Amino acid sequence: MLIPENALRQFAQQVFLAIGCSPEHATLAADVLLKADLRGIDSHGVARLSGYVRLWEKQRINATPDIQIAHETPTTATVDGDAGLGLVTAPFAMEIAIKKAEQFGSGWVAVRNSNHFGIAGYHAMMAAEKDMIGFAVTNASPLVAPTFSNERMLGTNPICYVFPAGEFPPVVVDMATSAAANGKLEIAQRKGSDVPEGWLQDQQGNAVTDPHALKSGGSLLPLGSDREHGSHKGFGLSSVVDILSGVLSGAGYGPWVPPFVAFLDPLPNPPGQGIGHFVGAMRVDGFRPVADFKANMDNWIRRFKLANPIDRAQKVIIPGEPELEAELDRKANGIPLVDAVVEDLNTLAEKFGLERMGNF
Template structure:
C-alpha cells in the first residue's frame, strides 16, 4: 500500500464514521452514539491509544461474532448502594456507561453507589466515566481489568492487565481534577504508538521474553511484558503491582468476571486463555455525593484553593512547573476541538480497511 499523508480530522467527522461502523454491525443507534462518544472523547483529550485507533479491533470482534451488538444488561445482585451487573458480552463502550449510570443514580438516592460488572469488554478510557459524574456534581470512580500484558513484580510472564484507575473531583472556578492512570508503567497503547512511529521506548517500561529489559516495542509485543508502575522493587514496583491487584479484584473477582491471566483477549490475534474462571472482563464504578461529607460549594472552593496552591509550586529545573491532573488532556481537548484530531498513517490505513470491508465512506479530504 502506498504511503498516506497524515491527516487531521474534525471530531464530528470521525465520530459519525465510528457511529456508522457500529450500526453497520448491528449495534442499535443509541448505543452506537454512546460508544462513539467514548472513543472520540479519548481522541479529543489526546489519549490516542484508546480512541479511533481502537476501532479496527472492535470492528474485527463484532464481525467475528465475539461481541454481542445487542446485549440485554441485567442486575444480578443489588442492595441500596451496590450492585453487580452482567453485560451480556456487549461492547464495553456501551456496558460501561450504562453501569456507571446505575452507580450515579444510586449515589443520588442514598449517598454513594458502587457497581461491579462482569461479562463485558474493553470500555475505552477510564477517565470518561468520572467525567460523567462531574456533570452531576458527584465524585466519580472507574476501573477495569484488562487482557494480561503486565508481569507482576519479580515475574517474567504476563499475568495482569494494565488495569487503570480513574477518579475526578469538581472545582468551583477552577477546572476539575481528573486522575486517569494505568497501574503499569505505561499503557499498552503507548507501546503500539512507539511501534507505529518506529521509535524506541524509555527504559523501565518493558521486558522481553527472556525477562530482560528492552526498549524495542517488537520485543515486548512478541512475548515480552509491561512492568508494573514503579518498574522494580527499589523504585516502587511493588506499589504498582498492589494497585493492579486491587483493580483486578474489585473489577473481576467481586463481579464474577475472569481475573488475572484468565481475562479474555481484546484482539483476534491473541489466543484465548487455557481456562475461564468467570465471564468476560470486569469493570468497577463508584460515585459519591459530596454533600454527605461537606457542603458542595465549600468542597469546590477547597479544590480551587488546592489547585491554585499546587500551581504555585517552585518549578524543578528544566520543567515548566507542576501540572494538575487533567491539565494535559484539557489542553489537548481545547486544541483538538478547534484544529481537529491528527491521525497517524497506520490508523488511517486501518480506517480505510474498515471502509473497504463495510462500504461506509471514509474520505481523505482536507475539508474533514
C-alpha cells in the first residue's frame, strides 16, 4: 500500500500526541521516523511506532522528558535524556553540538538515559545544513556477538558521517557495524524470506539463514561476518560506538543496553542509564574555506562516479545516493508499506481512535 507522506506524518504525530508527547516533540519524533521511510530505510520508520508505544506502556519511555545538560565544557557536553524518546533527545544534542561548533569550531555531545533514536543519518545531516561535517552514533539492544563468541554483547551500533558538498548532495555514510541491521531481519520476517548466509549464527555458533534465529538464542554477526572475512573489524567499530555512546556518557553499554522490545526487561544492576548516543559537528571553515572544500568534494564525487565499473549496467554508487533517490520518489509517489506494517498501524489506530491506513 502506498501512503502519502503527509498522511503518514500526521498519523505518526497523532500517535505521539496520544501517548502524551508535546506538540513540538510529537512533530519532531514523527519527522525523524518519516525521514527513514522517505529514504527507504523502512525498518526505522513508522514500522517502529508500535514498539515505542509498547515501551511507553511499560513505563520505559517518558513522553514528557525534562532533557538537561548534565555536564559541559565550551566544546563538549553530556545530555541526560530523562528516559525520553531518542527521536527527540538526539536532535536536542545535535543542536547543542552545532551551537558549540559555530562558536568554537567543533562540538561534541554525549547522551545518556535515552531510547532508540531512529536513523543516525537524520541527526548527522543536521550539521551538513550548516556547512559542517556531521557525526552520529548510538549503541543499541545487545543482539550481536563479538568475534569468537556466541553471546550477545553489542548492538547493531550504527555509525554515520555526513559531508556537505556544493553541486552534489551531501555524502552520507550511514551504516550498522553488524553484518546487517536488525531491521533487515524484521523486513525478512514480514516477507517470509530467508536472509543471506553471514548475517546470523545460532546458539552453537553455526551459520543460519532463518530471520527468526534471534528468537531461539542466536545472534547477529559483526560487520565482516566471521574472523576469516574480517569480523574483528566490525567488532572493533562497534566497540568504538559502544564506548563513545555508553561508557563516555554514563549510559548503559554492552549487554546492559536496554532492549527495544517491551517484553524483555533490561539486565539488573546496569552500570549506566538507558541507551546512549554520541553526536558531533565540525565547521568546514575551521580547516579551509567552505567554497574550496565543496569544490573538492564535488570533484571527489564526480571522479568516483566515473570509476570504471565491473559491469557497465552497474555504476559506482556514492554513499547516500540510493537513499536520496528513494526520498525523491517517495515524496512524489507515496511511501510503500507492507501488509504487516499496515496491520500494525491499524492496531494503533484502533487503540487511539485514529483514522485507519486504508482510509487514506
